[in-house]
Amino acid sequence: MRPGLINDRPADLLDELLAPLRLEGVFVSHWEARAPWGLRGDRERNAILHYVRSGECAITMPGTSEPVMLGAGELAVFPHGTAHELADRPGRATTPLDLMLPGRPAGGTTEVRVDGPGRMTDLLCGGLHYDAAAMSPLYRSLPEIIVLDRTVLAAEPLLSGTLEGLTPRCGGLAALRAFELVFVLALRAALDRLGGMPPALRDPAIGRALLVIQTRYAEPWTLESLAREARMSRSAFAATFTRLVGEAPARHLAGRRMREAARLLGETATPLAAIPERIGYRSSVGLHLAFRRHYGVPPGEYRRARHQAASRGSRGGIAEPVTD
Template sequence: MSPDLLKDRPADLLDELLAPLRLEGVFASWWEARAPWGFRGDQEWNALLHYVRSGECAITMPGTSEPVILRAGELAVFPYGAAHEIADRPGRATSPLDLLLPGRPIGSATEIRVDGPGPLTELLCGGLHYDEAGMSPLYRALPEILVLDGEMLASEPLLAGTLAELAAPTRYGAAGDGAGHGAAGHGAAGAGLVASRAFELVFVLALRVALSRLSDLSPALQALRHPAIGRALLAIQSRFAEPWTLESLAWEAGMSRSAFATTFSRLVGEAPARHLNGRRMREAARILVETATPLSAVPERVGYRSAVGFHLAFRRHFGVPPGEYRRPRAES
């Protein structure tokens, strides 16, 4: 395999990893906050983005003592919306974010102003809603927070340029009431759709930069970067219906059976067979919910040669048989 092809494989795998999430929309907010200020948000099943346009802020994760200081031109990504506090400085008392931004509905854009006597911080924040059922164990194993500094953002000009465009709220119709409370505004035609697609682009490009520059932070990022394990993961994600065995996956990776099994389990966090089965089950659930494919055709679509084996595996994974899984969703 040529070096150029090898270099491109992580991006292909990232595409396959993110595609099942099916991003559904974004809630965007633009902040002008003068110290003192501090807010805390609970776990959200969204991908979250915080970009500092000017000034700085402190981010603290539950159970950690060392805050992350985010400075102008830096981006923090929370792949699965981990709970955190954000304030003008470490140790600041915080209020629940829900008091200021209740609900945060998909498709809305809001400008927030917090008045105070201290320094100004300008923030761009986005919450990208996705289908939690499409989240793989590998995605869940990503770090709770990924921080991209200015140099990292500059390495991906499209990411840096998109963030710079998004950071100006009036381009996308956000409007505040000037008294510390935001309200969805109305901008140019199609502004909401443009903003949604732009935030999705930022999210994907940020993960790509993290994959290439921050892989030492977690086994999951190392797995995505690992040339051999990455090939096996790409095969599982995109060719899950094939009759894979441990031996054939090891061959795909170009490793011995034992070395492949050990390395895969260490980096991915579960054995190859379990990871493959999880991918097949997520696809089966998607087919059952989103299509009218006959139940009898689903096993073969996801790589099972035995309908009985598929039904047993599905019930173990989801706690209900496939027909029962489909029924309440069809009736809702």
């Protein structure tokens, strides 16, 4: 594999796909559970990490018959916070997680002990809260669960070293940065080594188009110019892109521009009048209409809601993309 490439795709494309997913906080829980034990968690609006420090556990997901066994030194990642059960063995009766750990606010840390006569599992869990409004369609195409066993982790010294350095009592900004690093490195390892690369990134032509959309979104792209970038005919490019990415090129470009507009509105003091040119729109009217169609609120209202939420220390009331 050549330097700077992952599965022959530019590494900076993966950077651009992961970077918009702005992590805003992490809830850390440390479990020392002796068998018998079992937990049942509903779907959450954040990513979830489970790292087994010692012992083992079984992961069961709704609609699947085969449990996933996680042993000492192994990591499971749920990019979308998928509902699942966690127990000392498959088939164990489970207790709702909300009864044991209600709320689980970002920035919190807790330790839980479950007493029993059996073998102990030492488990470190992180719930990573992210800005769903910034999530790209390609991130949504990641699998429900990613498991990195000891063999994969052994080949990723930075990831394995970071995992070993996690402490049960870590909290605050240090915890966020540590779990953020684990999260990103785990996704990279999965994309690189486990065949988890979304089909769109495995296609060289569509990958070229995705890269310019992610990094050069302010340019006046058309279907024809994107097809030329991909070195395909217009019709073949449109059909292949839609099939692999899950939406048409124009919609994907508009979504990228809207995510950047939301970032500028929520995180910078860039004047509203200057944003259209920054993201590839010719007029404030065009941005206003597109932004309202995407988020359900006009840009000015979105900015006010972000600032009010920031002053309260929460994201309550902030618009997310309107889905069809």
